[in-house]
Amino acid sequence: MDRRPAASTIERRTLLKGLGAASAGLIVGVYIAPARAERPGQAQSAQSDVMAAAGSQAGLFQPNAFVRIAPDSTVTVLIKHIEFGQGPYTGLATLVAEELDADWSQMRATSAPADVELYKNLAFGMQGTGGSTAMANSYEQMRKAGAAARALLIAAAAKSWSVPAGEISIEKGVLRHAGSGKSGTFGDFAEAAAKQPAPAEVMLKKPENFRLIGTQLTRLDTASKSSGKATYTIDVRKPDMLTVLIKHPPLFGATVKSFDDAAARKVKGLVDVKAIPQGVAVYAENFWAAKTARDALSITWDESKAETRSTKEILAALRSASAGAKTAVSRGAMPAGDGIKTVEAEYVFPYLAHAPMEPLDCVIEADENACTLWFGSQMQTIDQAAVAQILGLRPENVSIITLLAGGSFGRRATPSADIASEAAQAAKAFGKKRPLKILWTREDDITGGRYRPLYVHKIKGAVDGTGSIVGWSETIAGQSIVAGTPMAAMMKDGIDPTMVEGAEDLPYAIPHLKVDVHTVDVGVPVLWWRSVGHSATGFSTETFIDELLALAGKDPVQGRLDLLAEHPRHRAVLQEVARMAGWGDKVPEGRARGVAVHKSFNTYVAQIAEISVGSENAPRVHKVWCAVDCGLAVNPDIVRAQMEGGIGFGLGAALYSAITLDKGRVQQTNFDAFRGLRINEMPQIEVSVIRSAEAPSGVGEPGVPPIGPAVANAWAKLTGKRVRQLPFVGDAV
Amino acid sequence: MQITLKINGKPHKVEVEADTPLLWVIRDQLGLTGTKFGCGIAQCGACTVHIDGQATRSCVTAAADAAGMDIVTIEGLSGQIADEVQKAWIALDVPQCGYCQSGQIMSAVALLTSTPRPGDGEIDAAMSGNICRCATYVRIRQAIKDAAAKL
Ligand code: FES
Ligand code: FES
Numbered sequence: 001m002d003r004r005p006a007a008s009t010i011e012r013r014t015l016l017k018g019l020g021a022a023s024a025g026l027i028v029g030v031y032i033a034p035a036r037a038e039r040p041g042q043a044q045s046a047q048s049d050v051m052a053a054a055g056s057q058a059g060l061f062q063p064n065a066f067v068r069i070a071p072d073s074t075v076t077v078l079i080k081h082i083e084f085g086q087g088p089y090t091g092l093a094t095l096v097a098e099e100l101d102a103d104w105s106q107m108r109a110t111s112a113p114a115d116v117e118l119y120k121n122l123a124f125g126m127q128g129t130g131g132s133t134a135m136a137n138s139y140e141q142m143r144k145a146g147a148a149a150r151a152l153l154i155a156a157a158a159k160s161w162s163v164p165a166g167e168i169s170i171e172k173g174v175l176r177h178a179g180s181g182k183s184g185t186f187g188d189f190a191e192a193a194a195k196q197p198a199p200a201e202v203m204l205k206k207p208e209n210f211r212l213i214g215t216q217l218t219r220l221d222t223a224s225k226s227s228g229k230a231t232y233t234i235d236v237r238k239p240d241m242l243t244v245l246i247k248h249p250p251l252f253g254a255t256v257k258s259f260d261d262a263a264a265r266k267v268k269g270l271v272d273v274k275a276i277p278q279g280v281a282v283y284a285e286n287f288w289a290a291k292t293a294r295d296a297l298s299i300t301w302d303e304s305k306a307e308t309r310s311t312k313e314i315l316a317a318l319r320s321a322s323a324g325a326k327t328a329v330s331r332g333a334m335p336a337g338d339g340i341k342t343v344e345a346e347y348v349f350p351y352l353a354h355a356p357m358e359p360l361d362c363v364i365e366a367d368e369n370a371c372t373l374w375f376g377s378q379m380q381t382i383d384q385a386a387v388a389q390i391l392g393l394r395p396e397n398v399s400i401i402t403l404l405a406g407g408s409f410g411r412r413a414t415p416s417a418d419i420a421s422e423a424a425q426a427a428k429a430f431g432k433k434r435p436l437k438i439l440w441t442r443e444d445d446i447t448g449g450r451y452r453p454l455y456v457h458k459i460k461g462a463v464d465g466t467g468s469i470v471g472w473s474e475t476i477a478g479q480s481i482v483a484g485t486p487m488a489a490m491m492k493d494g495i496d497p498t499m500v501e502g503a504e505d506l507p508y509a510i511p512h513l514k515v516d517v518h519t520v521d522v523g524v525p526v527l528w529w530r531s532v533g534h535s536a537t538g539f540s541t542e543t544f545i546d547e548l549l550a551l552a553g554k555d556p557v558q559g560r561l562d563l564l565a566e567h568p569r570h571r572a573v574l575q576e577v578a579r580m581a582g583w584g585d586k587v588p589e590g591r592a593r594g595v596a597v598h599k600s601f602n603t604y605v606a607q608i609a610e611i612s613v614g615s616e617n618a619p620r621v622h623k624v625w626c627a628v629d630c631g632l633a634v635n636p637d638i639v640r641a642q643m644e645g646g647i648g649f650g651l652g653a654a655l656y657s658a659i660t661l662d663k664g665r666v667q668q669t670n671f672d673a674f675r676g677l678r679i680n681e682m683p684q685i686e687v688s689v690i691r692s693a694e695a696p697s698g699v700g701e702p703g704v705p706p707i708g709p710a711v712a713n714a715w716a717k718l719t720g721k722r723v724r725q726l727p728f729v730g731d732a733v
Numbered sequence: 734m735q736i737t738l739k740i741n742g743k744p745h746k747v748e749v750e751a752d753t754p755l756l757w758v759i760r761d762q763l764g765l766t767g768t769k770f771g772c773g774i775a776q777c778g779a780c781t782v783h784i785d786g787q788a789t790r791s792c793v794t795a796a797a798d799a800a801g802m803d804i805v806t807i808e809g810l811s812g813q814i815a816d817e818v819q820k821a822w823i824a825l826d827v828p829q830c831g832y833c834q835s836g837q838i839m840s841a842v843a844l845l846t847s848t849p850r851p852g853d854g855e856i857d858a859a860m861s862g863n864i865c866r867c868a869t870y871v872r873i874r875q876a877i878k879d880a881a882a883k884l
Binding site (some may be wrong): 638 | 753
């Protein structure tokens with residue numbers, strides 16, 4: 001937090017007096033970038049982090065880059081994070097509304113344009129969404145934006161009513177002066193507020209004075225998503241627009257050698273066919289014509305540099321990786337000798353597709369001077385730069401309109417800007433000025449790579465004669481997600497942190513801990529997948545600790561608690577979930593329960609799953625209890641929804657999902673073979689959100705890691721069989 | 734070939750190929766984009782519409798085969814059942830990314846039309862063809878029950 005001294009003590013005193021010492025919150029400097037239209041010229045851009053005088057545009061009050069107040073009193077918040085289900089439209093608008101003292105019914109949300117200076121993710125330094133950071137990095141920024149707007153509205157009212165600003169209050173969007181009985185709406189003062197000098201600092205509320213944060217508010221995007229009216233990229237329609245489908249190589253790393261489009265060109269509605277670096281692009285008047293023409297292409301591929309191994313061979317390479325290990329953490333030494341019992345386990349995690357419900361898509365309109373893209377951009381700054389480079393434009397001449405996206409789970413956050421680059425290449429190759437809608441089919445999506453990496457985790461554990469767990473030595477082999485990409489700066493001492501997160505920070509008090517990493521090069525493109533490395537480390541650590549506790553004769557909950565003395569937040573969620581489930585109570589005949597606790601993205605989640613043996617010799621999960629500590633829960637119902645969704649997503653993957661390769665060819669092509677969870681497989685879920693005053697942390701991902709191990713631990717209890725390889729169903733790898 | 738489709742009560746003359754799926758006529762030619770594309774092979778239910786009252790996957794239904802039938806898309810939903818379903822959806826904040834939800838709602842309305850008081854098993858059976866990658870299933874179940882209770 002910036003503690004720069006007050007530049008405007010008058011306003012500060014007024015504010016303080018107005019609110020009274022008892023209710024005084026936190027005084028903060030207001031360094032909210034102004035709205036673009038009101039910003040000083042390039043020469044003065046150093047001032048851009050200082051609140052500029054607010055201005056008005058057709059009666060619209062734009063106090064800063066994030067808030068717009070219209071004459072009808074609606075407040076629109078420009079959301080710098082993409083909305084693909086995790087709730088940032090609602091969450092960030094809640095923060096603004098809280099400090100603005102707005103009524104929830106007057107709040108609206110829209111996506112912010114691509115503009116790194118104004119809308120960067122404060123955790124990344126560039127505009128983008130991921131790592132469950134949306135709420136954490138916006139928490140103070142959005143509150144300041146709301147508080148700054150509030151101060152201007154009050155100043156305008158004070159002037160108009162000729163009363164001291166400190167005597168004006170706002171409640172549910174109505175400004176009042178008790179002494180004179182005067183009142184007014186935001187709309188009444190929008191125009192005048194635009195002429196007020198910006199405050200240099202404002203006071204943020206104390207948490208005990210929150211009226212909206214922490215309460216149940218209807219999501220701002222629910223109504224449009226319950227009526228078919230929400231607009232996604234696939235729904236964008238422009239005059240003269242063509243649909244583009246791209247035939248991608250059948251092997252990763254293959255390229256187009258030659259193609260014959262004679263048959264494709266006979267398809268009615270086909271406009272053109274062009275080779276682009278990503279494959280062969282088919283331009284047509286509509287989707288069906290594009291698909292029919294694409295199916296009719298005959299392409300010869302150059303496979304000389306392609307990955308041609310099968311999953312079995314790649315797995316063998318990971319298993320046998322021995323040279324060049326890097327050590328992520330090492331303390332103590334593995335005990336040996338009399339009375340020491342050891343266990344070894346090898347875990348195999350398959351490649352996983354994200355399979356967001358809306359396949360990748362992008363609408364682009366480009367000419368020599370500028371370009372606009374409409375799509376679900378998750379990393380606007382990277383997408384903008386990639387498109388600019390392909391089209392020979394300056395990044396600022398590439399506009400991105402970020403639309404709602406039908407899910408991502410990490411898929412839209414590509415360091416290589418894949419869909420945006422493809423759109424730019426398609427536009428460049430086409431050469432004519434017509435809007436293009438690039439669409440992927442489900443087959444393009446499932447076979448298109450950028451999977452959660454295939455991993456092998458080998459763990460050796462030791463328990464001494466007194467039943468204490470005394471050693472834990474782990475080796476992780478897999479591909480790096482960030483090495484060789486624009487995100488390579490994330491590498492630490494030659495280790496991709498996404499491979500070891502959740503393992504190197506094992507919270508249990510075990511004297512010896514060592515985690516080694518083998519990074520193996522494979523020609524299959526990989527990417528972060530909801531909860532990233534935790535999607536694997538959560539499973540291996542939480543099933544292995546369960547196994548060691550069993551070996552030591554300890555209860556899974558109490559045994560964990562005993563090892564977590566230094567980790568109160570882990571303990572609290574574990575105790576809460578045990579309370580909710582009635583851990584230790586008699587479980588119905590034929591059922592068993594398993595537990596797991598895992599911290600990811602600074603959020604702590606514990607889950608207990610109750611299962612029986614279901615069809616396909618796999619668990620039938622009846623019920624899941626979940627306790628989550630994400631710090632202060634801004635929107636508790638969205639937190640619950642993210643836990644429910646994370647559990648369903650993680651459970652589907654653990655039970656059914658795998659991508660496999662046969663001589664380099666992906667064997668799954670659609671939802672028939674790449675299976676996720678369906679409603680008949682969804683357990684009942686009960687979620688408890690821990691009350692906390694800690695800073696808010698993310699919830700989009702942390703619900704995922706514990707579900708697989710909780711179910712596997714229940715399975716071991718029920719059947720005596722430990723699960724070493726995912727998914728449960730099928731012999732994927 | 735030219736066919737006439739009756740969609741949301743209105744006739745539309747459209748030019749299609751023999752194999753053009755109804756989904757793409759609805760989306761590309763008629764501009765009704767509430768009906769979504771998710772898989773193209775009748776696996777996900779995102780493209781669900783009602784044909785003569787039956788929940789139908791429009792991605793595998795040739796438009797030509799639907800000529801003359803009563804086709805309803807999410808844009809044309811009406812009546813008490815649809816109202817209660819949509820109200821329940823909003824009250825529970827069912828959608829996350831929202832992309833599957835048109836299809837979910839179309840399936841839910843068809844279910845409640847034929848089975849006004851469905852049990853858990855009936856809900857699961859009727860809705861298992863609709864994938865939600867965000868796994869909003871807990872709330873979908875509850876919303877269907879809440880809507881049923883109002884009918
Ligand atoms: S798009 Fe028709 S069922 Fe998936
Ligand atoms: S709400 Fe995202 S797929 Fe269902």
